[in-house]
Amino acid sequence: MIKPPTCIKCGKMMDDDRDYYCADCRSYEHAFVENKAVFAYKGEIRNAMYDLKYSNRRENADFFGEAIVQRFGGYIKGLGIDVIVPIPLHKKRLKKRGYNQTALIARYIGEKLSIPVDEELLLREQSTTAQKFLDNHERKNNVKSAFKVYENDVKYDRILLIDDIYTTGATLHYAAKELLRHGMGAIYTITVCIGRGY
Numbered sequence: 321m322i323k324p325p326t327c328i329k330c331g332k333m334m335d336d337d338r339d340y341y342c343a344d345c346r347s348y349e350h351a352f353v354e355n356k357a358v359f360a361y362k363g364e365i366r367n368a369m370y371d372l373k374y375s376n377r378r379e380n381a382d383f384f385g386e387a388i389v390q391r392f393g394g395y396i397k398g399l400g401i402d403v404i405v406p407i408p409l410h411k412k413r414l415k416k417r418g419y420n421q422t423a424l425i426a427r428y429i430g431e432k433l434s435i436p437v438d439e440e441l442l443l444r445e446q447s448t449t450a451q452k453f454l455d456n457h458e459r460k461n462n463v464k465s466a467f468k469v470y471e472n473d474v475k476y477d478r479i480l481l482i483d484d485i486y487t488t489g490a491t492l493h494y495a496a497k498e499l500l501r502h503g504m505g506a507i508y509t510i511t512v513c514i515g516r517g518y
């Protein structure tokens with residue numbers, strides 16, 4: 321479980337409670353308002369996430385969704401979120417895996433909190449190399465133009481983006497940027513897991 325002190329922008333745990341921002345957030349702009357995460361990306365949680373993504377353990381999505389609802393349900397309600405949007409997979413990868421693990425988590429949260437989930441709003445344009453094989457700089461370039469919003473009449477005022485793991489924040493940054501470019505309002509983000517801030 322993530323415990324304070326955490327970075328006020330991305331939610332990473334930090335060593336020193338005199339710091340407001342982690343090193344990443346001091347160096348890079350993030351287009352989302354703030355990120356929150358439930359778990360440190362390690363141990364059993366890391367295994368459960370791996371199984372959800374690569375071993376067809378879809379039931380783990382309910383566990384992760386419930387963890388987000390328990391920890392941040394009140395926070396999400398308080399934000400007055402209009403719609404929950406999962407970070408999409410490219411359609412080739414979606415076809416190969418058969419499901420988007422992040423969409424499963426988003427659906428669970430949406431159902432529990434009675435907030436609509438929009439899986440069509442944001443699309444992943446290009447087949448990107450799996451982020452885990454890239455260094456930080458490569459990760460940013462890899463997702464820079466990955467997300468697209470197609471012509472859309474609905475302008476949501478407050479969006480909650482859901483992703484599985486927060487590493488550098490590049491994925492959520494570029495997804496949020498694309499949504500903002502299309503006239504959407506504030507973008508908040510929640511991830512199941514997050515790396516350490518030091």
Ligand SMILES: [Zn+2]
Binds near residue numbers: 327329331517
């Ligand atoms: Zn941070």
